[in-house]
Structures are given as C-alpha cells and as structure tokens.
Amino acid sequence: MALRIVPTDFLTVQDAIVASSPGDSIKILAGTFDGFEVDVENLKIFGCGIGRTIIAGAPAQGTSDGVVVSADRTILQGFTVQGFQASGVEVNSNNNILKSIESTASNNGFTNNGENNLIIKCVASINGGHGFEFLDSGRMSCLIRNESSQNFLRGFSVNGRINFFIHNIAKDNVNAGFFLFGTLNSVWSNTSIRNQFGVQIEFNSTSNQVIKNNVCNNVNSGIIVQTFVGPGLNVIDSNIVRNNGTDDTDAGILIPTGRTGNTIRFNKARNNFEFDIEAGPGAEPPNNTFDGNKCGNSDPPGLCT
Template sequence: MTIRIVPTQFATVQDAITAANPGDSIQILAGVFDGFQVTKERLNIFGCGIGKTIIAGTPAQGSNSGIFVNANQTILQGMTVQGFSENGVLILTSHNILKHIESKFNMRHGFDGDVASNNNLILKCIATFNGISGFRFNDSEHNCLIDCQSKLNDSSGYQSEAPNNMFIACSSVENSTGFNISASHTLFNNVVNKEGGDGIRLFGSSNNIIQNKVSNSMENGVRVLNATSLHVIDSNIIRNNGVVSPANTAGIKVEALSSGSTIRFNKANGNIDVDIEAMAPANTNNTFDGNKCMNSIPITICNS
C-alpha cells in the first residue's frame, strides 16, 4: 500500500489516481484542486478537512460533477466540493464510505446516488445551497446516512425514490421539503426545521418514521399521500407546523386514500390548522393509538 500526495508528488488528484494501485491512499493537501473521477477500487482519498481542501473548477472526467465515484469500496473524506454545473459528488458504485465532506453551490444535487450506487455509508456530510436537493438517492438502495446536514437547498433536503435507505440523526433545515421519500425507508432521530413546504412527505409505502422532531414547516409536518401506505409513524414530536397557514395543513396529515398505516405515540401541538388530521376514510383505514395533541380531525384519533 502506497500513499500518494497531491500536489507535492502529483499535480492533480486525477494524476495520483492514474498512478495508484487498488488499495492505495491519496492525500490531498490544503488548497484548491480540480474535480476527479475515482476509477480504481479500494482507494482511500482524504483531504485536510472541510474548507481546507477544496474541489472546484474543472469537473471530473466523464462528468460535469465535482467528484465522480466510479469504483467500489472508495473511502472519501475531509474536503469541500463546490460550484459545479451538475452535482458536487456523484456516486455510481457500491460499498463506499463518504465522511466529513461538504458539498455546496452546485447546480443540481450536493450528493447524488445514481444507478446501482447501493450499500454506501454517508457519514457527517453537509449539503448547502445546491440547485435541487442536498442528498438524492433516487436510483439506489440500502444506503445509510448518519449525522448529515442539509440546509438551504432549492428543493428537498433528502430525496429518495429507490427503497430501503436509512436516515439516522440527520438534520434538514430551510429546504423546500425536508425528506421527500418513497418506499421502505427508515427515518430515525432526525431533526426537520423551517422547511418551505412539508417537513416529511411520504409518497410510497412501508416507511418507518420513528422518533423524529419536525417543527416550523410552512405546510404539513408529516404528510402521508394517497396510497396503500403501511407506514409506521411512531413517537415523533411534531410542533408549530403550518406557519403560513395554507388551507388544511396539519402536524400529521393522512390523506383520504391512505390505508394500512399505524400512527401512534406521537406528540403534536401548536400546528396550524390542526395537530393530526385523517381525511375520511383514512381515519378508519389506518390505526391511531396513543397520540397526544391539542386537536384532531376527527377528535377520536387523538388523546389530549
């Protein structure tokens, strides 16, 4: 195993990757460097930290993104990626670890998991001021995001249409939507605050939404769209959502054709227009148990 250093031994990160063998390490010193594509497996590419090692300028080979992860088992950590015409970090492979990476001011997504980018760990990463979403995993599954931050992105803080992704102890603040997710995800112990629309929007089925804090969203705190839902929405704190008071917002809103979900032990208060609402026949086609709130529609689904 060899450590290759940029820019003292190699002028660019791409030059170091070209010279590397699978399993090598590449250290990027403080400074501003062009984007790069990871083309060899098991490379450990590490910078000097967020705001110190900065990837900007020319995009990665084969992409308009800053970093293009195109090999399995990459470890990537300790850098800022900014100002690219597509994504900050584009992931096309599996079993990678991304840690302590900031991605900002990119025209599309901060982090984008594209086709077949499965089983990745995204840890303590930050996405801000990106043109669409902070973190997007629409075509990839079995990814785990832990302790990440998404703030002030134009669309969703976190977006995922492929199933079986996990979001644990992440934060979403002042995006258009906090979490915009489809089927079979787990959201545990996340904080969602001051979103421009819904805090958490569920448009698929079988999601586990457990012990999250959702507050001050302009529209609904948690919105369950029309579907055979089969969600578990359990032990969340939902407060002060519906800030702009559009028509018919709620802390937890279950739309009419949603069915098969369990909404239990949530604490909801201070939401406009109502803390928990289940539009008929959703009030009878889902299970409501042990929720604490000031008001609900109908009144039978909430214990004051």
C-alpha cells in the first residue's frame, strides 16, 4: 500500500490515480488542481481541508463534472470542489465514503447514482441546481450531518429508494429543502428552514418516513404530501413545524385534495399560515390517519388534539 503525494510525486491527481493500485492512498496538498476520475478500487484520496485543497479548472476527463467516482470502496475527504458545468462530485459506484467535502458553484453539488454510499459532514452551497441529488439508482445510502444551502433548486432531491437522511440541514434553498420522489426513504432529525417548501413528498412517492425534523420559516408549506395514485403510506411523525406559509394555499402540514393512506401523528405545529394542519377534500379522516397532533388550528377542525 503506497502513499502518493500531489503535486510532489505527481503533478495531477489523475496521474497519481493511474499509478495507483487498490489499497493505495493519495494526499493532495494545499493548492488548486484539475478534476479527476477515480477508476481504481479501494483508494483513499484526501486533501488538506475545505478551502485549502481546491478542485477547480479542467473537469474529469470526458465529463463536465469535477470529481467522478467510478470505482467501488473509494474514500474521499477534505477538499473543496467548485465551478463545474455539471456536478461537483458525481458518484457512480458503490460502498464509498465521502467526508468533509465542499461542493460549490457547480450545477449540482453532489450526485449519487450508486448504492451503499455514506456521505458525511459535506457542504453543498450556491449551486445552480440541487445541493445533493439522488437519481433512480441512488439507493441504500446514508447522509449524515451534511449542509445544503442557497442552491437554486432543492437542498436534497431524492428519486432513489431506501436512503437515510439523518441530522442534515437544508436552508435558504430556492425550492424544497427535502424533495422526495422515491420510495422507502427516511428523513430523520433534520432541519429545514427558509426554503420554498420544507419537506415535499411528490406524486409517485410512497412509504417514506419523515420523523422528528424541525421544519420552520419556509415560504410555502412546511410539509406537503402530494402522493396521488393509490395509498401514499407515508408517515409524518413527531416533527416540529412552525412559522411556515404565506398565503391560503399553504399550511404547516398539508395533505392536498384526494391524497390518501398516509399517517400524520404526534407532530407539534404552531403559527403556520393559513392552518397548522390542512387536509383537502377526500384527504380528511378516515382517508388519512391523524393522531395526537398538537397544533393551534386545522382544516377541517378536529385534526389537532
């Protein structure tokens, strides 16, 4: 297992990767370097820290992305990626770890197309699209203690299945803080503040869990469940939902007309506009289950205890 240092041993990160074997490590010193593709398995590539080691300039060869992870069991840690036409970091493989990476001023911050990936303590900000995007093949992965802010679309956008979002922050994003368009995803103990929507569960999303989150001060509804075809089977449980909404189409927790089969329970909702909890025609009990919610008002009445 060898250690290769950029730019001391190799001028570029890509040159160091080409010379590496599985199990090797690459240290990137402070400075600015071109993008790269990781196509050798089981490499550890680490910089000197966010803002000190910077990946900018030319993208990974053959792409418009900054860093592309194509090999399994890669560990990336400790650098900034900025200014790329596509994604700052795109992961197309499995069983990888991304830790303490900043992705800024690209189209998307991070894009996950793989399975069983861990993304921890990363930052996505001021990107033209999403901060963190999970495509259909982005499955069974875990995001812990990341921050996604001031992106021009969504903070966390999820099309995949069976992903876990724990203790993340989405703030000041132009669209939703958390946008779920997949199945069996869990959003636990996150914070979503000052976005357009706090948590948005979209039309074909079923069996998602939104539990113990702080959802506050979002422009439109705090949590909206828009699953339309068949029972949604989404669980909205024990969230704090405050000060969301600006007009009569909004609510703290909103179940629009005709949405059925969801469970909304034990939430604390206050000072939302126009209602703390609202269920449209056909979405009221017994079409959805409302139980143990502490709130100031609801439409129809009786959804609060």
